[in-house]
Amino acid sequence: MKKKIILGLAMTMVSLLGNAADNLPALHVEGKNLVDATGKTVVLHGVMDTPNRYFNGWRWQQWKADYSEADIQPCLEYFSKQFAAITDKEQGAYCTVFRLHMDPCWTNDPSKKAENEADISAFSMARYRLYLQKLYIPLIKDAIAHGLYVIVRPPGVCPGDISVDDKYNRYLKAVWKAFAADEYIQQNSGLISIELANEPVRVHLSDGSNSDKALHDYFQPVVDVIREQGFKGIIWVPGAGYQSQYQNYAKYPITDSEDNFSYAVHVYSGWYGNMTDKNCNHDTFIRNFKSQVPMVETKPIMVTEIDWSPEDPDKANEGHYNEWGQWTQPNLGSWATASTSKWGLAWKAVHDHFGNIGMTLTHPQEYYDIDEYLKTGKVIPGFQNAKKHNLFEECCGYACMNWYKEWYLKQTETGIEQKVNDAAVVATYFYNIAGEKVNKPQKGVYVIKQVLKAGKIRSFKVCY
Numbered sequence: 001m002k003k004k005i006i007l008g009l010a011m012t013m014v015s016l017l018g019n020a021a022d023n024l025p026a027l028h029v030e031g032k033n034l035v036d037a038t039g040k041t042v043v044l045h046g047v048m049d050t051p052n053r054y055f056n057g058w059r060w061q062q063w064k065a066d067y068s069e070a071d072i073q074p075c076l077e078y079f080s081k082q083f084a085a086i087t088d089k090e091q092g093a094y095c096t097v098f099r100l101h102m103d104p105c106w107t108n109d110p111s112k113k114a115e116n117e118a119d120i121s122a123f124s125m126a127r128y129r130l131y132l133q134k135l136y137i138p139l140i141k142d143a144i145a146h147g148l149y150v151i152v153r154p155p156g157v158c159p160g161d162i163s164v165d166d167k168y169n170r171y172l173k174a175v176w177k178a179f180a181a182d183e184y185i186q187q188n189s190g191l192i193s194i195e196l197a198n199e200p201v202r203v204h205l206s207d208g209s210n211s212d213k214a215l216h217d218y219f220q221p222v223v224d225v226i227r228e229q230g231f232k233g234i235i236w237v238p239g240a241g242y243q244s245q246y247q248n249y250a251k252y253p254i255t256d257s258e259d260n261f262s263y264a265v266h267v268y269s270g271w272y273g274n275m276t277d278k279n280c281n282h283d284t285f286i287r288n289f290k291s292q293v294p295m296v297e298t299k300p301i302m303v304t305e306i307d308w309s310p311e312d313p314d315k316a317n318e319g320h321y322n323e324w325g326q327w328t329q330p331n332l333g334s335w336a337t338a339s340t341s342k343w344g345l346a347w348k349a350v351h352d353h354f355g356n357i358g359m360t361l362t363h364p365q366e367y368y369d370i371d372e373y374l375k376t377g378k379v380i381p382g383f384q385n386a387k388k389h390n391l392f393e394e395c396c397g398y399a400c401m402n403w404y405k406e407w408y409l410k411q412t413e414t415g416i417e418q419k420v421n422d423a424a425v426v427a428t429y430f431y432n433i434a435g436e437k438v439n440k441p442q443k444g445v446y447v448i449k450q451v452l453k454a455g456k457i458r459s460f461k462v463c464y
Helices: 002-018 069-086 125-145 167-180 183-187 214-228 247-251 282-292 340-354 370-376 384-389 396-418
Strands: 027-030 033-036 045-049 097-101 149-153 161-163 192-195 202-204 235-238 261-266 301-305 357-361 425-431 445-452 457-463
Touching: 045 069, 045 396, 069 125, 069 370, 097 125, 097 357, 125 149, 125 167, 125 183, 149 301, 161 167, 161 214, 167 183, 167 192, 167 214, 202 214, 214 235, 214 247, 282 340, 340 357, 340 396
Parallel strands: 045 097, 045 357, 097 149, 149 192, 161 202, 192 235, 235 261, 261 301, 301 357
Antiparallel strands: 027 033, 425 445, 445 457
């Protein structure tokens, strides 16, 4: 009998390691936190990406004039490698979430020309429905199979000025209506969440006037359309100012029939009171973030874009203007310019102070070196180019490779006894990967067996 129990636990271990999706619990909003089905608090950390040849560095396909069904397979194969890399805990990668941009390069009619990503004049609902089934959902399924929760954002970005019930408002409702009605999406709504829009800038009432109620009136109908389709998963609501201003939601809050929504925020250096390497006081950053995102004290927050790297000494004459029209010095490969030892640690102070802020880096190469992985299978932090200037540890790749692991292990360790109510646990046993019973482990991967009062046995994996 003892051998059978041990063998059963060993087989459970193999199953958990072999198919992460089998043990990926559904998430929902509960108060200020995300929690799983067992009541454990979860904070997600990962990366975002978009299935676009250009933004993927031409790694899965060289330039072509358009996107067609013939291009799907190489794209899927490339992303499957990415999912494997960012979840490879043996090599130090601890991502738990992937933000997917349903890139308009697939959904736009190739016979029409769009001026930019905010231009929806070339959008084709027929193409969207086609590639939702043939590309986006397969990408979602693969990410989940690798143990990743998925946040999905719509094709493109918001125009600079949007008004209640305008063409873009109707576009968002149409996109999410089709998405939320899908059977697979509904069945996996605890693993898949929706980010309503990307970077609204200025939001107005239907007549073009300004009002504190405009944000609510613009996005409330989008939330309602999604719920009307039967989707019960988490909805992430964006703010104005490129997703940095949420004060008006405190006055006019979003309502949700499922009470399963929160807010998606963006964070870059120079934002939140001009926080930069030259102005990176931890307490000030905490105070400014709370001021602009007041619901951080009552709702879980997901920072769906953030990155940083220091100035590049070799590119003194290059750079770009950020969202606020401020000239940003050239850096080592990120959108925002900052250093971990200054701005980065100030951001970590914000993250750790509130304890309910998740984040996804703006590009996967800012987390790990994609080309090195494709060449050798090794997972190493991004920004290896910074080493020649002794700035490697000042980039977000090195920082997040360490922070994600730290945060993951902390959640796992402190969450063991949260798996079930303490009063319901009769005994807790620990087994190593060989199925051998051990004392409470210090380091490694183990199976925890809990005997409950009701006579049931619950087993789950823990990484110390």
